[in-house]
Amino acid sequence: xxxxxxxxxxxxxxxxxxxxxxxxxxxxxxxxxxxxxxxxxxxxxxxxxxxxxxxxxxxxxxxxxxxxxxxxxxxxxxxxxxxxxxxxxxxxxxxxxxxxxxxxxxxxxxxxxxxxxxxxxxxxxxxxxxxxxxxxxxxxxxxxxxxxxxxxxxxxxxxxxxxxxxxxxxxxxxxxxxxxxxxxxxxxxxxxxxxxxxxxxxxxxxxxxxxxxxxxxxxxxxxxxxxxxxxxxxxxxxxxxxxxxxxxxx
Amino acid sequence: xxxxxxxxxxxxxxxxxxxxxxxxxxxxxxxxxxxxxxxxxxxxxxxxxxxxxxxxxxxxxxxxxxxxxxxxxxxxxxxxxxxxxxxxxxxxxxxxxxxxxxxxxxxxxxxxxxxxxxxxxxxxxxxxxxxxxxxxxxxxxxxxxxxxxxxxxxxxxxxxxxxxxxxxxxxxxxxxxxxxx
Numbered sequence: 001x002x003x004x005x006x007x008x009x010x011x012x013x014x015x016x017x018x019x020x021x022x023x024x025x026x027x028x029x030x031x032x033x034x035x036x037x038x039x040x041x042x043x044x045x046x047x048x049x050x051x052x053x054x055x056x057x058x059x060x061x062x063x064x065x066x067x068x069x070x071x072x073x074x075x076x077x078x079x080x081x082x083x084x085x086x087x088x089x090x091x092x093x094x095x096x097x098x099x100x101x102x103x104x105x106x107x108x109x110x111x112x113x114x115x116x117x118x119x120x121x122x123x124x125x126x127x128x129x130x131x132x133x134x135x136x137x138x139x140x141x142x143x144x145x146x147x148x149x150x151x152x153x154x155x156x157x158x159x160x161x162x163x164x165x166x167x168x169x170x171x172x173x174x175x176x177x178x179x180x181x182x183x184x185x186x187x188x189x190x191x192x193x194x195x196x197x198x199x200x201x202x203x204x205x206x207x208x209x210x211x212x213x214x215x216x217x218x219x220x221x222x223x224x225x226x227x228x229x230x231x232x233x234x235x236x237x238x239x240x241x242x243x244x245x246x247x248x249x250x
Numbered sequence: 251x252x253x254x255x256x257x258x259x260x261x262x263x264x265x266x267x268x269x270x271x272x273x274x275x276x277x278x279x280x281x282x283x284x285x286x287x288x289x290x291x292x293x294x295x296x297x298x299x300x301x302x303x304x305x306x307x308x309x310x311x312x313x314x315x316x317x318x319x320x321x322x323x324x325x326x327x328x329x330x331x332x333x334x335x336x337x338x339x340x341x342x343x344x345x346x347x348x349x350x351x352x353x354x355x356x357x358x359x360x361x362x363x364x365x366x367x368x369x370x371x372x373x374x375x376x377x378x379x380x381x382x383x384x385x386x387x388x389x390x391x392x393x394x395x396x397x398x399x400x401x402x403x404x405x406x407x408x409x410x411x412x413x414x415x416x417x418x419x420x421x422x423x424x425x426x427x428x429x430x431x
Contacts, residue, residue, distance in 0.1 A: 011413055015387075017394065046420045050388040053369060056293070058283035058300065063275045065301050066270055070308040160405055162395055187393050222395045 010040050014047045019226040066201040116117050141248035145234045151172045152234040161250050165219040171209040174237035183228045189220040223249050263311050278321050281390040288385045289332040291370045303328035316331035322400035372422040
């Protein structure tokens, strides 16, 4: 028995980051060896001890103590002057010289003009998708659902265990979108609106996006490479039946 | 708190909105406090360190550029404060004629459970990298991705450090009779 291999499989299993394939390999090792089972119990006892140490609640006065202190202080002032503000916006380390600031401004204006022309050429009733980057890693799957007054598209990209799902809503009316995963080891990290002002929330095991019309949002999650697909559904507000689909993560 | 909500609160905090900063405290104080407690092993000292770190974060928030999560940024301030505190404690013990290596483990004013004291001293026996990943994973309950973002290292490195840290912890706990070999 390879000790290191058993230790790796055991730690992943107990940490909740294993995959179905690795769980099967671990079970095969354990069922074949008493020594392996004893070793696994030893590793599990450490996890049990650590997990038994419950998070400690901070003192109730902690927040008020901090706020009392900061009332007497002010954060460092924001940079002043338009060149400093431009440098901060573009994340330059120092304020820009006049010539450099002009050049940067001209470049920004050019990029915005090109982006606007691309949107205008996309004659899809004001679609706002396709001009903003932000996918993580390689594209894995794309699916769309047609609704009465529009459509919803989801695209999943993966880099390592990190998955980014871009949700694009094209609709004249409000739309609700929900993404769910019942698979173990899938963890929702964040959901943020990109455009159109959708309201985004993470609940237990699911993400919900309420879009007032055309909108985009990005959902970040972690999922092992062998995780099953996400279930997702979309419904136009005021319409009782919803459309459902799945989105592969691998 | 979603990334969007957090970015909005950071922006408002930079403008001097103390209420927005209060909401950031609400979101992160539990994890930060648990990190501080596990680093120094003393409830009141952990409170002082967490408060100091948050006040310093407020003062410096104008320089926070959002390239890493807010928690990761405050965490680094907190760790810096905690390490300074630990170093001061060791120097104090030397001045008092106490060998820091043989001194009793950190006092705990919370729980008084014997196993907890052993866990705490076992954490202190790990090196800094190992201790941080154990604290962030098991006590602050961050995901591998979040730990990677906090420490600025790839997930693969986090997994490797956690693997070694847990092995080391097991050796210590077996030696101290908390778990059987």
